[in-house]
Amino acid sequence: MVTVKETSNINRDKTVLSIYGDFHIHTIYSADSIIQPKTLVDMLAAHKFIKVAAVTDHDSVRGCNATIELASAYPDILIIPGVEISTPQGDMLVLGTDELPPKPWMPEDVVDYAKSIGAVSIVAHPFREYGMGDLARNYKVDAIEVLNGGSSVSANSQAKELAKSMGLSGTAGSDAHQVSELFSVNAKIDANLNVESVLKAIKKGFVSAHLTKG
Numbered sequence: 001m002v003t004v005k006e007t008s009n010i011n012r013d014k015t016v017l018s019i020y021g022d023f024h025i026h027t028i029y030s031a032d033s034i035i036q037p038k039t040l041v042d043m044l045a046a047h048k049f050i051k052v053a054a055v056t057d058h059d060s061v062r063g064c065n066a067t068i069e070l071a072s073a074y075p076d077i078l079i080i081p082g083v084e085i086s087t088p089q090g091d092m093l094v095l096g097t098d099e100l101p102p103k104p105w106m107p108e109d110v111v112d113y114a115k116s117i118g119a120v121s122i123v124a125h126p127f128r129e130y131g132m133g134d135l136a137r138n139y140k141v142d143a144i145e146v147l148n149g150g151s152s153v154s155a156n157s158q159a160k161e162l163a164k165s166m167g168l169s170g171t172a173g174s175d176a177h178q179v180s181e182l183f184s185v186n187a188k189i190d191a192n193l194n195v196e197s198v199l200k201a202i203k204k205g206f207v208s209a210h211l212t213k214g
């Protein structure tokens with residue numbers, strides 16, 4: 001289990017930098033992805049500026065520890081353990097856990113689980129297939145995925161409007177299932193390169209979503 005301790009002033013610390021991450025990635029532990037953890041780590045280590053990646057397999061955390069282990073050889077990259085939970089209302093991401101929430105997987109249960117361990121709950125691609133759309137308004141999630149690499153421009157802009165009207169942070173993730181899709185979008189975060197700092201920055205809104213150029 002990843003525990004996230006509360007610390008104060010973390011984002012006022014002058015040493016805080018802007019870092020860039022892809023917060024929605026599937027590895028081979030998702031039945032529909034062919035991305036090997038080693039490939040993800042190699043690509044992250046080689047990338048010019050994206051140095052943070054969240055492993056968010058479908059209803060599985062089996063890829064998290066393997067990926068973190070491989071990444072430990074590179075001090076300048078960070079893997080955030082996570083999961084994409086299939087709730088009856090739509091997909092949700094939990095960042096900052098290497099364990100599954102207890103069932104049932106209703107959105108409010110996933111939100112409560114995330115809060116109980118200091119993780120972050122995010123509504124994934126709300127206006128795409130398996131997205132919860134405006135139902136998201138019913139749940140006390142920490143953030144909305146406003147830029148998803150597999151969503152249309154209009155679905156992403158609807159997601160952005162949703163986040164804005166709920167007063168929530170907007171994250172970005174490629175939703176990559178194959179290597180060519182990795183890092184297609186990124187979120188810029190004002191945080192230090194550790195899980196606790198990144199999660200806290202997302203909750204506080206020190207995050208912006210961008211298409212990855214070049």
Ligand SMILES: [Zn+2]
Nearest residue numbers: 024026084175
């Ligand atoms: Zn996904």
